[in-house]
Amino acid sequence: NAGVMQNPRHLVRRRGQEARLRCSPMKGHSHVYWYRQLPEEGLKFMVYLQKENIIDESGMPKERFSAEFPKEGPSILRIQQVVRGDSAAYFCASSPAGHNTGELFFGEGSRLTVL
Amino acid sequence: AQSVAQPEDQVNVAEGNPLTVKCTYSVSGNPYLFWYVQYPNRGLQFLLKYITGDNLVKGSYGFEAEFNKSQTSFHLKKPSALVSDSALYFCAVRDRSGNTPLVFGKGTRLSVIA
Numbered sequence: 753n754a755g756v757m758q759n760p761r762h763l764v765r766r767r768g769q770e771a772r773l774r775c776s777p778m779k780g781h782s783h784v785y786w787y788r789q790l791p792e793e794g795l796k797f798m799v800y801l802q803k804e805n806i807i808d809e810s811g812m813p814k815e816r817f818s819a820e821f822p823k824e825g826p827s828i829l830r831i832q833q834v835v836r837g838d839s840a841a842y843f844c845a846s847s848p849a850g851h852n853t854g855e856l857f858f859g860e861g862s863r864l865t866v867l
Numbered sequence: 868a869q870s871v872a873q874p875e876d877q878v879n880v881a882e883g884n885p886l887t888v889k890c891t892y893s894v895s896g897n898p899y900l901f902w903y904v905q906y907p908n909r910g911l912q913f914l915l916k917y918i919t920g921d922n923l924v925k926g927s928y929g930f931e932a933e934f935n936k937s938q939t940s941f942h943l944k945k946p947s948a949l950v951s952d953s954a955l956y957f958c959a960v961r962d963r964s965g966n967t968p969l970v971f972g973k974g975t976r977l978s979v980i981a
Contacts, residue, residue, distance in 0.1 A: 756910070758910075785968065785969075787971075792973075793973055794871075794873075794957060794971045794972050794973040794974050795911070795957065795971040796971075797968040797969070797970065800968055808968060810968075811968070843910060843911065845911075855901060855913040855916055856913075856969060857913070858903075858910035858911040858912070859910050860908075860909055860910045861908075861909075861910050863908075
């Protein structure tokens with residue numbers, strides 16, 4: 753089984769541009785989580801999605817950030833009008849079911865650099 | 868709200884010596900507890916978890932962790948460290964309500980010196 757696939761692995765954007773990060777969960781997994789890792793900090797939860805539904809977006813900034821997980825295709829984390837503070841590693845994780853006893857399976861991350 | 872504390876930013880240990888990476892948690896009720904490892908420029912890899920049962924949990928690569936409810940701790944241990952164990956280690960907690968996401972600590976950087 754292929755693991756969680758994230759792309760791009762590295763993305764450079766200038767301030768004001770848009771960043772789109774994609775995540776394909778493991779085969780058979782229908783639940784996707786996005787986390788952000790800032791330098792010297794741990795992982796901060798952003799959003800939890802199932803197919804076509806946002807279940808928990810309590811960690812998502814209220815402005816400029818959005819996420820979706822369509823019926824077909826990967827989950828997408830979208831950051832509009834990026835600022836330097838958005839520079840971070842963004843990790844996607846998947847699980848076969850929701851908040852439960854199981855571990856999350858993480859992708860390799862997408863590293864966003866805002867110039 | 869649930870939280871995790873990893874009191875040490877950095878742990879240094881000589882190869883062959885035992886290692887401990889500390890973790891304490893705060894959660895309503897009984898927790899689900901996890902340890903993950905991250906190598907440079909990589910994603911997180913699952914090491915082990917405590918759900919219920921025996922307080923001593925054994926995981927991948929010879930690691931183990933002990934759940935201590937009275938001290939609200941879940942320290943990661945290994946009897947004999949390897950240079951290849953050098954990495955960033957994250958403790959994580961989730962409550963049992965099923966309604967909250969996995970919350971991570973800030974991570975502890977383990978350096979094993981030959």
